[in-house]
Amino acid sequence: MDGLWMIALLLLIPLLLWTSSTFVFYFKKCFYVAWMMLLALFAIPLCILKSGGRDVENMRIIRGLVRHVKYFLGLRFDVSGWEHLQTEGPYVIISNHQSSLDVLGLMEILPDRCTMIAKKELIYAGTVGLVCWLGGIVFINRKKTNDAKNVMADAAKTMLDDQIRLWVFPEGTRNQRGGLLPFKKGAFHLAVQAQVPIIPIVFSSYSNFYLRKEKQFNSGTIRLKILPKIDTKGMTSDDISSLSDKSFNLMRSAFHSISDSVTQSNGPSRH
Ligand SMILES: CCCCCC/C=C\CCCCCCCCCC(=O)SCCNC(=O)CCNC(=O)[C@H](O)C(C)(C)COP(=O)(O)OP(=O)(O)OC[C@H]1O[C@@H](n2cnc3c(N)ncnc32)[C@H](O)[C@@H]1OP(=O)(O)O
Numbered sequence: 001m002d003g004l005w006m007i008a009l010l011l012l013i014p015l016l017l018w019t020s021s022t023f024v025f026y027f028k029k030c031f032y033v034a035w036m037m038l039l040a041l042f043a044i045p046l047c048i049l050k051s052g053g054r055d056v057e058n059m060r061i062i063r064g065l066v067r068h069v070k071y072f073l074g075l076r077f078d079v080s081g082w083e084h085l086q087t088e089g090p091y092v093i094i095s096n097h098q099s100s101l102d103v104l105g106l107m108e109i110l111p112d113r114c115t116m117i118a119k120k121e122l123i124y125a126g127t128v129g130l131v132c133w134l135g136g137i138v139f140i141n142r143k144k145t146n147d148a149k150n151v152m153a154d155a156a157k158t159m160l161d162d163q164i165r166l167w168v169f170p171e172g173t174r175n176q177r178g179g180l181l182p183f184k185k186g187a188f189h190l191a192v193q194a195q196v197p198i199i200p201i202v203f204s205s206y207s208n209f210y211l212r213k214e215k216q217f218n219s220g221t222i223r224l225k226i227l228p229k230i231d232t233k234g235m236t237s238d239d240i241s242s243l244s245d246k247s248f249n250l251m252r253s254a255f256h257s258i259s260d261s262v263t264q265s266n267g268p269s270r271h
């Protein structure tokens with residue numbers, strides 16, 4: 001009888017753990033990091049074989065490898081405005097930034113020949129860092145503003161020379177406090193210097209499935225709204241502030257409208 005109790009208990013413990021939302025929270029987070037690291041390990045030789053080193057074309061491989069990860073985490077993407085990405089040539093994509101989970105949505109819609117601007121610390125993230133470098137990600141040092149500006153000015157030139165699109169997070173950091181942080185100006189200088197359009201993309205709030213403080217990581221739907229492009233032809237550095245304000249207002253109202261509808265369809269959200 002004692003043996004039977006022991007077996008029942010041994011079966012019950014994992015079941016209890018599985019149903020505990022705190023356990024699920026930590027499990028999903030650890031799984032995400034470990035799986036991305038492992039995928040990156042696979043991606044490294046594939047990228048080197050395809051392009052021999054650092055090349056924006058490697059993003060096709062990375063995109064292909066990342067697309068299934070959402071299923072493991074119970075996430076769905078609902079994308080609207082695809083037609084706005086059907087723009088020829090280089091452009092700058094700007095989007096809000098809530099978490100490292102943004103990579104999943106980014107890879108869901110990433111256009112060809114598009115790479116990102118990221119903080120330089122990301123290069124030290126093991127295999128993921130190396131894959132970011134192989135994918136042509138432009139690294140900036142946020143603590144040395146002048147260096148960052150120079151790197152972005154070079155990027156404006158490279159965009160045109162090599163027909164590359166760049167994805168920038170104009171908030172400059174992750175933000176899960178709801179709404180959008182005030183925008184930094186780099187993305188707008190980049191677009192104006194290269195005289196290329198800006199395509200704003202908005203991720204709905206994650207707060208209906210991911211709550212860091214409460215340790216909850218449930219299943220959920222993320223809405224991605226691709227907004228119409230904003231032309232910068234003929235603009236100069238005098239137009240940066242108004243361009244930034246216009247983009248911010250458009251994205252903020254899109255953020256609230258898609259986040260409200262997600263909350264309504266998935267049940268009440270806790271803030
Ligand atoms: C296959 C296996 C799996 C592999 C795993 C996955 C692999 C790959 C996936 C890739 C995932 C990548 C995801 C990447 C996510 C990373 C995201 C980040 O790291 S976010 C953080 C980094 N990004 C940014 O910071 C971009 C936004 N920042 C800016 O644009 C900033 O402006 C700046 C950093 C350039 C400068 O910072 P700061 O001085 O604080 O900013 P401002 O207030 O905006 O500017 C001060 C004044 O300077 C003027 N300015 C700004 N930029 C320029 C410029 N380029 N040229 C000239 N002048 C500039 C600005 O106008 C201000 O002046 P003012 O007079 O006040 O107008």
Ligand SMILES: CCCCCCCC/C=C\CCCCCCCC(=O)OC[C@@H](O)COP(=O)(O)O
Binds near residue numbers: 037099124125172
């Ligand atoms: C041995 C090294 C261990 C490193 C562990 C980190 C590895 C991360 C692994 C998997 C996650 C995959 C997605 C990686 C892309 C994440 C990009 C990201 O979100 O960076 C944060 C940055 O935007 C803003 O940072 P701050 O909030 O300003 O700070």
